[in-house]
Amino acid sequence: MSEICHTPVALEFKEPLITSRGTVHMRRGFLLAIEHNGRKIVSESSLLPEFGTEHFEHAERILNGESLLVQTAPSAVFALDCLRYALEKKDDRDIRVPIAKLLPGGSNEDIIVAARHAALASYDTVKLKVAVKSLEDDINLVNTIALELPELMIRLDANLGWTSDAVRKFADALPREAVEWIEDPCSLSLREWTRLQSEVGVPFACDEAFSEEEILAFDGVPGFKTLVLKPARMGAIRERSALLKRMRDEEIPVVLSSMMDSSVGLAHLAHLASEWSSPEIAQGLGTLQFLKQDTLSHSLHIEAGHLVVPPLSELYDGLRPEYKSALLG
Structure with a gap:
């Protein structure tokens, strides 16, 4: 070796x-x-x-x-x-993993155009960064996408940028059937998150809001419907077994998310997702389009909203x- x-x-x-x-x-x-x-x-x-x-x-x-x-x-x-x-x-074979299309920043008009392109490319799920502009702008944008493109499921990511009052106001104006979840809406304790999710009636997803240690130590069902994992922020693969077991026991699905990886990193994440997650859940791996260049001579292929990934031994x-x-x- x-x-x-x-x-x-x-x-x-x-x-x-x-x-x-x-x-x-x-x-x-x-x-x-x-x-x-x-x-x-x-x-x-x-x-x-x-x-x-x-x-x-x-x-x-x-x-x-x-x-x-x-x-x-x-x-x-x-x-x-x-x-x-x-x-x-x-x-020894290629795998196909469904992915969510991360919509770019910019004006609401630019984002809507990108959402249209995602729908035309047969994506089922798009992810939108919120809490960057005003709450009113975010509300208008989400409602416009939901009205114009009802075939898309929308994931929202606030990166802990809202207050709990803003989450309430936003949730009241949401087209509930079009929104899959709000990721990291605000900074609260896990118990307060649980109460807020129940109050607003919109699923939350946890990415950065709580540490692995906090989740494992929590007494009760954690107050989120999906756990988003960025392995590059967590360390060794083999040390995630306790967290994955807890999520299975609580029937909380796991989604893997890219740290703006190139094709090499995305391939590893896709293979992990095929083992850790459910095959029908779109993974947070739709980020290649943001990079000017890649580490592979030919980037991983995206086909009908799925990342097509070769065996890791071929990378x-x-x-x-x-x-x-x-x-x-």
Whole structure:
């Protein structure tokens, strides 16, 4: 078995990523590779410190063996564990995973046009960032999409940008049948979240609102209908077993979400989603269109709202030449 090698990646966005947390122009990270018994495996560490990963310099020290503070380097640890996962996985066929189309920022008119394109491309689900503009703008936008494109299910993500009163006002104006959930609507305790979800009658999804430790320690059914996992923010794959069991026991579905990964990272997430989630639930992996460039020479294919993903053992051969030469040659 060869030593694990790595090379840095810096992927610019076609347009700045605008959220309630601020504006991001680039996503940095690393590609990791290893060779074993003639198989070359590649994985990706996607770094967005604004959304809970470690900084580039800390990940680099971990990968160089200069630091042992792995508890504070979840993305690097996840990428390392993905190499193990891929080596152990007996996958010899493509998989198809339904994905939600993340709508871009911009004017309401631009977002509506993007939603129309998603419907024409046979997506069933779109995701919309809210709590960036005024509450009234968000309400008008969601209602317009729901009225014009009733075939689409809409996921909303507030990134904890609202108050509980804003959540109430927003929920009162929502077309309930068109909205799948509101992700991270506001900052409250888990018990208060449970009460608020019951009060407003709109499902909540938890992404960043509560830690894994808080969820596992909660006495009762957690106050959300879906758990959104960003593995790059959580660390080793094998250490998620307790959380996944708790969600199965509570019959709360799990959705995997991208940290603006390239095709390499998305492929690993898609294979994990095929094991951790339900096959009919759209995963949060519809983000490739935001990147100016990719790590593969030919990006993963999207067909009728599904990400078509090859076996993980085939990813290395598809890398762009500059990444191949920087890794295993």
